[in-house]
Amino acid sequence: MSGSEHSMCRMNIPTQTSEPPVEKRRDFPLFALGFRPFFLAAGIFAVLMMATFILSIQTGISYDNYFPLPLWHAHEMLFGYTAAVMAGFLLTAVRNWTGMETARGYMLLVLLLLWLGGRVILAIPGLPEWLTILVDMAFLPTLALVVARPIIKSRQLRNLSVVLLLLLLATGNGLIHAGMLGISNTLNGLWFSVGVILLSIALIAGRVMPFFTGRVDSGGDIRTFPMVESLALPVIALWVLVEQLLPDSSVSAVAAVSVTVVHAVRLYGWSCRGVWREPMLWVIHLAYGWLVTGFLLLALANLGIGSKLLALHGWTVGAVGMFTLGMMARVALGHTGRPLSAHPAVAGAFLLMAVTALVRVLMPLLFPSFTEVALPIAAAGWILAFSTFVWIYTPYLIRPRADGAPG
DSSP, rough: OOGGEEEEOOOSOOOOOOOOOOOOOOOOOOOOOHHHHHHHHHHHHHHHHHHHHHHHHHHHHOSSSSSSSHHHHHHHHHHHHHIHHHHHEEEHHHHHSSOOEEETTTHHHHHHHHHHHHHHTTSTTSSOOHHHHHHHHSHHHHHHHHHHHHHTTTTTTGGHHHHHHHHHHHHHHHHHHHHHHTTSHHHHHEEEEEEEHHHHHHHHHHHHHHHHHHHHOSOOOOOEOOHHHHHHHHHHHHHHHHHHHHHTTTHHHHHHHHHHHHHHHHHHHOOGGGGGGGGHHHHHHHHHHHHHHHHHHHHHHHHTTOHHHHHHHHHIIIIIHHHHHHHHHHHHHTTTOOOOOOOOOOOHHHHHHHHHHHHHHHHHHGGGGGGHHHHHHHHHHHHHHHHHHHHHHHHHSSOOOOOOOOO
């Protein structure tokens, strides 16, 4: 690729803008801006969800509720933990992008209660199916409406892509519930939802990773390749479609390889030596590496090497777990008026998550007889990493900004 085809990274959408003009606020700090309650809830839920799952596995005490235990674990990883992180990020980011309020105070509390209602009702067996589905399905469409309003009002229509992703994720949730009713296959809904979340990571990463990296290493050769950028989201979307129509096929393998190549080149362009000096950077770069690796593992599984479950955990533990942990850590510091430097304990949590992903994926791949050993080790790493986040960040999230600014 010639030099004219390379371009230094520029943010497509600004991450830092002036605060919206508002009157002096008296909000309780926890409900002053979307990232605060949702990042705290996500961190706590990540610990409780994994602890419940692994204790049930290890003790043999069944925790089947509305869902069987494995499906509950998968569903809540996506629609409990990840949806909470997405809510916190988007409510904060859209406010920055548009200069308009999204949700705060009582409205933010209502959104949090909608999310919490879904978590609680799924844990209660024996309730009418229609009630469980209604309560669990309420959060994402409501969040999409709240996020869409300032985007439309400010005429930033290109940012409606994030609203579309929320609605697609809600569709995936609906497909899983349809499977529970015997209308479709729950696994189709699960894989569709995972694909939407990977699309979301690819979209957000494209907007923030070159920018973050360029700020730390201004002399670094951070590059974006126009052709790669034009293909980055479509190739994942195409894979999602193929996985729904022709799962476990050679066509699916080709689609997965295509995603692997495009996103490996994309990550290569964003990389430089300065990345490895800053935990806030290398955690999201490693996470994106797991997005790439997951597609490679899926292609191998479709060819009979390894299993799709390893690809799934490469994405959920490596890509989703590390990317969301890194983004929560960074966004919370920036929006509470603190320096963008990882606390040593949080840097340790990032490293622990990196090891956890390796244990969860590579140990079963290389040493299949150790698969049962890998699960509790990985669960312990996840629980410790997110417990560290909650311990360090709770004071930041529940107190006013360190610089006295609103938000």
